[in-house]
Amino acid sequence: MNVNYLIVGQGIAGSVLAFELLEQGKKVLVIDGNASNTSSKVAAGLYNPIVFKRIVKSWMVDDVLPVANEMYASMEQKFWQKFHHKRAIIKLFASQDEREFWFSKAAQKELSHYLSPQVEEDFLSGKIKNEFGAAAVLQSGNCDVRKLLQSMQQFLQQESSYREEHFTSNDLSFHAEGISWKEVRAEKIIFCEGYQATQNPYFNWLPFVLTKGEVLTIHIPDFDTESVLNKGVFFLPLGNQVYKVGATYEWKDLTEQITEQGKQQLLQKIQQVLKVPFSIVAHESGIRPTVKDRRPMIGLHPEHAQLGMFNGMGTKAILLAPYYAKQFAQFLAGKAELHPEVDIARFNLKN
Numbered sequence: 432m433n434v435n436y437l438i439v440g441q442g443i444a445g446s447v448l449a450f451e452l453l454e455q456g457k458k459v460l461v462i463d464g465n466a467s468n469t470s471s472k473v474a475a476g477l478y479n480p481i482v483f484k485r486i487v488k489s490w491m492v493d494d495v496l497p498v499a500n501e502m503y504a505s506m507e508q509k510f511w512q513k514f515h516h517k518r519a520i521i522k523l524f525a526s527q528d529e530r531e532f533w534f535s536k537a538a539q540k541e542l543s544h545y546l547s548p549q550v551e552e553d554f555l556s557g558k559i560k561n562e563f564g565a566a567a568v569l570q571s572g573n574c575d576v577r578k579l580l581q582s583m584q585q586f587l588q589q590e591s592s593y594r595e596e597h598f599t600s601n602d603l604s605f606h607a608e609g610i611s612w613k614e615v616r617a618e619k620i621i622f623c624e625g626y627q628a629t630q631n632p633y634f635n636w637l638p639f640v641l642t643k644g645e646v647l648t649i650h651i652p653d654f655d656t657e658s659v660l661n662k663g664v665f666f667l668p669l670g671n672q673v674y675k676v677g678a679t680y681e682w683k684d685l686t687e688q689i690t691e692q693g694k695q696q697l698l699q700k701i702q703q704v705l706k707v708p709f710s711i712v713a714h715e716s717g718i719r720p721t722v723k724d725r726r727p728m729i730g731l732h733p734e735h736a737q738l739g740m741f742n743g744m745g746t747k748a749i750l751l752a753p754y755y756a757k758q759f760a761q762f763l764a765g766k767a768e769l770h771p772e773v774d775i776a777r778f779n780l781k782n
């Protein structure tokens with residue numbers, strides 16, 4: 432079998448990159464080990480144009496958000512599936528100062544696009560602790576990532592472009608025109624392995640600083656909203672009064688297992704928001720491919736140009752991956768440069 436690109440990993444990164452390469456008429460083969468608790472599978476899939484701590488725009492948001500909206504719309508159209516939901520994120524203020532800070536920011540021209548200037552005083556009143564009021568982030572939303580991955584996998588299968596297999600470098604060999612893996616020949620192999628890139632013998636020099644995250648799924652009877660709530664944790668509505676709540680950030684324990692400590696941390700935060708009872712439906716964890724300088728990891732190996740990497744989406748995969756998949760596909764076709772801030776060449780000691 433001959434393809435242009437062999438892609439290892441079908442998380443959100445591998446999915447959007449494969450989608451873009453196919454759109455450009457390239458032949459791809461995607462292989463994935465089909466693990467159950469990958470970062471993409473447990474992620475809430477939220478995108479927020481605002482960084483709450485300082486109430487500033489998320490990095491590159493004016494550029495990346497329109498591309499994300501466009502790519503998810505075109506995937507939905509192609510797959511006949513709905514997985515992208517535009518919805519407000521309601522920020523519940525923790526203090527009067529925080530509330531005043533928000534409205535001073537919302538009055539700024541460059542942020543008015545993303546911050547509602549209206550107070551939501553009565554939002555779910557009686558059911559949540561909301562003494563300082565709330566306001567909405569605009570142009571935010573979420574992707575049901577599991578659904579996106581399933582739809583993409585079906586699409587790839589129809590195109591004979593998917594195999595459930597675990598990649599090991601023992602099966603890889605290099606030749607003048609590219610690489611061979613088993614009986615597959617490709618111009619390049621692109622690794623989209625998420626946090627498992629740290630085990631990749633060709634790229635283990637890259638400074639990933641991984642972060643484990645845990646989320647709870649809870650049922651809150653008689654609690655209905657289409658918006659995401661945020662106060663230290665997010666509550667993402669999944670329908671039928673079920674909400675995904677998270678997430679934790681853990682740098683030391685990088686095992687894939689859920690922990691009692693993670694659960695207790697989330698329960699404490701939930702209790703700071705809810706006045707009503709709830710029950711736990713599920714508890715999941717995943718490891719985010721986060722990077723020392725908090726920027727994606729994209730580019731070609733400094734010595735073997737047949738090897739590429741598309742990774743490091745950190746906490747912002749939903750926002751960033753489509754824009755950089757387009758940029759990387761253009762780069763691979765020799766039609767664009769990579770943004771120096773995302774190019775793995777920034778970590779190449781020989782530079």
Ligand SMILES: Cc1cc2nc3c(=O)[nH]c(=O)nc-3n(C[C@H](O)[C@H](O)[C@H](O)COP(=O)(O)OP(=O)(O)OC[C@H]3O[C@@H](n4cnc5c(N)ncnc54)[C@H](O)[C@@H]3O)c2cc1C
Nearest residue numbers: 440442443444464471474476477598625644717747748749
């Ligand atoms: C709890 C939690 C909540 C999150 N919430 C959000 C959020 O709301 N919004 C957001 O934008 N981001 C969020 N993230 C971050 C986001 O999930 C990640 O940035 C993103 O999923 C990374 O995608 P990826 O495709 O690079 O990696 P992964 O999702 O890890 O996918 C890698 C794929 O490669 C496969 N693979 C790896 N090695 C091999 C191999 N050798 N052979 C075959 N297959 C292989 C794996 O099985 C997997 O399917 C969250 C993460 C966590 C953990």
